[in-house]
Amino acid sequence: MTGAKSTLVLTAAGVAVAACVAGATPTSAAADAxxxxxxxxxxxxxxxxxxxxxxxxxxxxxxxxxxxxxxxxxxxxxxxxxxxxxxxxxxxxxxxxxxxxxxxxxxxxxxxxxxxxxxxxxxxxxxxxxxxxxxxxxxxxxxxxxxxxxxxxxxxxxxxxx
Missing domain, CATH: 2.60.40 (Immunoglobulin-like)
Incomplete structure (x- = not known):
């Protein structure tokens, strides 16, 4: 059960990070350049x-x-x-x-x-x-x-x- 929660949390965190990186124009590589x-x-x-x-x-x-x-x-x-x-x-x-x-x-x-x-x-x-x-x-x-x-x-x- 604990492994399933960890996987779920990691998956949710991975999605959140991907969404933030995709929508965060000011901190993206293009904005830095x-x-x-x-x-x-x-x-x-x-x-x-x-x-x-x-x-x-x-x-x-x-x-x-x-x-x-x-x-x-x-x-x-x-x-x-x-x-x-x-x-x-x-x-x-x-x-x-x-x-x-x-x-x-x-x-x-x-x-x-x-x-x-x-x-x-x-x-x-x-x-x-x-x-x-x-x-x-x-x-x-x-x-x-x-x-x-x-x-x-x-x-x-x-x-x-x-």
């Missing part, structure tokens, strides 16, 4: 917006240019809403900054979860959301298609995933 993304390696857009009771949810989507493959880390910083003529608007955002990354490659899009509200203060409608990467010079801007943001410009930035 891919360079870290630079701000010029990808385009950024806002995903579809879901709304309810004054709350808004979307993703900031990262797509690698052409046939490039790179590892995008979640340590994006300096989020800033911009209005017409690149005028800075109130912005209060923090990224997770855990240093975790995902591999973006042809056909693979990275997503950073976003949440904001239209309640509180006088809402405004940004033109874009800009951010920087601490490991690279320059900034990347996503056209803002998410509609109004509350007057304080608070946006919650969630984990990076594919």
């Amino acid at each position: 891919a360079p870290l993304c630079k701000i010029t390696d990808f385009t950024t857009s806002l995903g579809p917006v879901q709304a309810g009771a004054g709350q808004r949810y979307s993703t900031l989507d990262f797509t690698a240019y052409g046939g490039r493959t790179c590892v995008l880390r979640d340590d994006l910083t300096n989020f800033q809403f911009l209005g017409e003529r690149a005028r800075p608007l109130p912005t209060d955002a923090d990224a997770p900054g855990s240093g975790n990354g995902v591999t973006i490659a042809p056909g693979v899009v990275g997503h950073l979860d976003l949440h904001w509200t239209v309640v509180g203060g006088t809402p405004f409608v940004p033109v874009s959301l800009v951010f920087t990467m601490p490991t690279d010079d320059g900034a990347n801007a996503a056209p803002w298609t998410g509609g109004p943001v509350n007057g304080a410009g608070r946006i919650d930035v969630g984990p990076l995933h594919t």
